Amino acid sequence: MTETAKTRTVVAAPSTDSRPTLKTIAFMTGLGITTVSRALKNAPDIGAETKERVRLVAAQVGYHPNRAGVRLRTGKTNVISLILSLEEEIIGLTSPMVVGISEILASTQYHLVITPYSARSDPLDPVRYVLDTGAADGVIISRTEPKDPRVALMMERNFPFGTHGRTEMGLTHPYHDFDNERFGYDAVRRLVERGRRRIMLLHPPPYLTYHLHMRAGFERGLRDFGAIAVPFNNVDLDNSLADIREACEAVMRGPDAPDGVISGSGGGAVALVAGIEAAGRKLARDVDMVSKQSNDFLNWLRPEVITLREDFRLAGRELAKAVIARIEGRSIGELQTLSFPIPQN
Amino acid sequence: MTETAKTRTVVAAPSTDSRPTLKTIAFMTGLGITTVSRALKNAPDIGAETKERVRLVAAQVGYHPNRAGVRLRTGKTNVISLILSLEEEIIGLTSPMVVGISEILASTQYHLVITPYSARSDPLDPVRYVLDTGAADGVIISRTEPKDPRVALMMERNFPFGTHGRTEMGLTHPYHDFDNERFGYDAVRRLVERGRRRIMLLHPPPYLTYHLHMRAGFERGLRDFGAIAVPFNNVDLDNSLADIREACEAVMRGPDAPDGVISGSGGGAVALVAGIEAAGRKLARDVDMVSKQSNDFLNWLRPEVITLREDFRLAGRELAKAVIARIEGRSIGELQTLSFPIPQN
């Protein structure tokens, strides 16, 4: 009866139909909102029994913190943004990368947001957008260039990110890369092992960093294994498959036709195969071919093509881990990984 | 000089280093925060000149509304969630779908969030998650089943969504679907035109709705064009490529081998081609094949295979448009679209 009238503000009953909030739990347990909040994040100044009780009730009502509330108060978005060139995506390379990223994020509080851009627009735009609007806690980009303004910008702003591919600006940043130098080198070796000497390379466009790596490996291979390069004039993986096929056919019909061909991507290989066959040459008999590959269509349909696999799913996993590590403040040094070509046949 | 001392609260100067907010603009224009907010959304009770001034300043300082603020206040997330089975994604089918969705969302305020789930877990889980946490304003799902509990749940909660594929529950909901009935029918016709009569179908797994459509079209084709079905016992597109190849080889070596084969997917076709050739049969000579296809690898490497294209990018565009239309309250009737097989050769 004579309970002392306390000044304690009793938390009002929240409406029942909407999602439970801290207020709901506070009301149910008779505790303060702050206490509930701190109990749920296991703060040291909350009693063990109270924590237990709060956790129980929270589980019972199916409490999930409101992301907007957290984000507004703390500034943390719990979002990782994958910046994608729509044109690149049509080829479908990064689909397994999305899977890899998702695999890692699934066990964290992070969500994956796709931030697209068109190759016809400035690649810096989406990065600026994320930085200016605070749309994400971290970013993953691909198709890095030696002097990549996106990397420079994020480094300058000290924003967590990871790149698929390296840069050459003297800046140390997290990356995952496929060892394209090794790919170029191994590809030449495989061809020379089959007695091939005159080798043509379908390389990535020169503005991408991995062009440098692949060419360097290719040339080291030529030197080490005693082969020579057949030029594939002005044709690279940015060309259409039709153009690649046509150019390849022309070279194969010419007097200086190669007896070995290397393709920097599985898609390019398809066009090269068509060009070789259109010129009346036969794979494995007249000419051998080594191709990079991310799925296994070539192995099924043209088992004669020697393939070296690049694992995009692994890349996704490594990049997700690296970005989260950066967000959590771990040092960059340990966040640079390389994966290696895996011979498929 | 003798300006009346008003009670007007002057908005304090916000810190300069952080992102501009309504407060920043209010301070710069000398207006109230509410006025700025309403001016930017073109409310009718704000003067034309004021609106112009606010818009100018907003553009100058690079104002973007804080998403967390909007979301907290209005409950609107401005997010569309694409729910993906990670296993499915490894095949890379929905990569072009992501492109299509992104193309549409790019000109809206919506962001695309990938909500993954593993085929080993309950497909309802990610849907429940989005509904329970309010993580998105709309959802896109694929791989629909005739009685799809995800569709039932979202209908019941009146939550905006679109499905890639139809259902058979008597519920009217937005969808985009490829006309698999037509595909099955046209595929049979193409084979019969080439003089084939004994036809085998590699169909999708029976639990998916489009299995029903494809089989129905297949059987209608058999009747109309006078062909017969060769059973492909217990093998469907859920089987591994290795299993499909092996089973196909066995059938092709058997006494009742088909002279025409239909593949419900480009991936499956690759395995069928391998099986046919392993059995010593030759495409176009001994047996003809029609396959669905989303990229054009088959056309490049096995031009003998007749292909009918399914446009996943278009599907993404249609689904994004449908979901946004639902969010904006447009009626469902107009949000059901079908795309048709496109002959590639």
Place this chain on the structure above:
DNA sequence: TTCAAAATCTGTAACGATACAGTAACAAAG
């Protein structure tokens, strides 16, 4: 000149969470 209506503009409260600066109760030390 007066007063209602229209046109503009504004402050306050609230969304849900957390940082911060407390308060209350009780035990141990002096």
Place this chain on the structure above:
DNA sequence: CTTTGTTACTGTATCGTTACAGATTTTGAA
């Protein structure tokens, strides 16, 4: 019996935005 310290808990202010209910000024009609 005070002081100090520890443990456990709580209220207030705030993040940026918008709904709502005014407030002020101008216009126009009577």
